Amino acid sequence: MPAPSTILRAARPAFRAQSHFFTQQSQAQAFRSTRARFQQQSRRWQSTAAPAGSQSWARRLWDSPIGIKTVHFWAPIMKWCLVLAGISDFYRPAEKLSLTQNVxxxxxxxxxxxxxxxxxxxxxxxxxxxxxxxxxxxxxxxxIAMYNASQKKLTAGEQIEAAKDGAVESATGLKEDVVAVAKS
Structure with missing residues (x-):
């Protein structure tokens, strides 16, 4: 019968291999649980209640990643105000529009x-x-470009007169607004 110390020496490599196997297995388990947790978090915007075909359009809009409860919905709604303001400026004279702002x-x-x-x-x-x-x-x-091109055809004196008239109109309008506010 071999000595107990030789038996232990012979068993050590097998024990190490088995220990390494369990370490790999626990790492694989940890990876799987971490991956499952991340997959669950990535589904937070997806509805788990019912398939998309059987949901109402309101529920799909609410649960959508660009739905009502997100900035992806409200930013365009608010930006339409800029478009509407630009459309309302179609009725303003071109000399009162800002070229840099519109560019x-x-x-x-x-x-x-x-x-x-x-x-x-x-x-x-x-x-x-x-x-x-x-x-x-x-x-x-x-x-604005067409207006500026038409203004170039005027003489310098005519351009100054046009600018002066525009300034007088603006000042008159401001004066009337200030008087109305002061009276109220």
Whole structure:
């Protein structure tokens, strides 16, 4: 019979291999549980109540990653105010419009239209409002450019007279507003 110390020496490599097996198995279990936890967290926007086909449109809109409870919905809704303000400026005379402001709105609309189609989740509603903002800006910039081109045909004295008349109109309007506020 071999000595007990030789038996232990012979068993050590097998014990180490078995210990390594259990370490690998526990690491695999930890990886699986971590992966399951992350998958569960990534489903937080998805509804687990019922398949998409049987849900109402209101429930799908509420649970959507670009639905009512997210900024992806409310940002385009608020940005429509810029588009409506630009459309209301169609009725203002071109000499009272700001070229730099309208160029900035045009560039913003066109750049963000492209960007809205790249980001995830893709937000078509935001892309559409930016597209219309760019269109409104293009119309306004072209109106200002046509006005400036028509002004170039005037003599310097006529341009100064036109600017003076515009300033007098603005001052008169401000004076009337101040008087109305003071009376109230």
């Amino acid at each position: 900035a709105l045009t560039c913003t609309g066109l750049i963000w239209t492209r960007w809205c189609l790249i980001i995830k989740p893709r937000n078509i509603m935001l892309a559409s409002v930016n597209f219309f903002l760019g269109l409104v800006g293009i119309v306004q910039v072209s109106r």
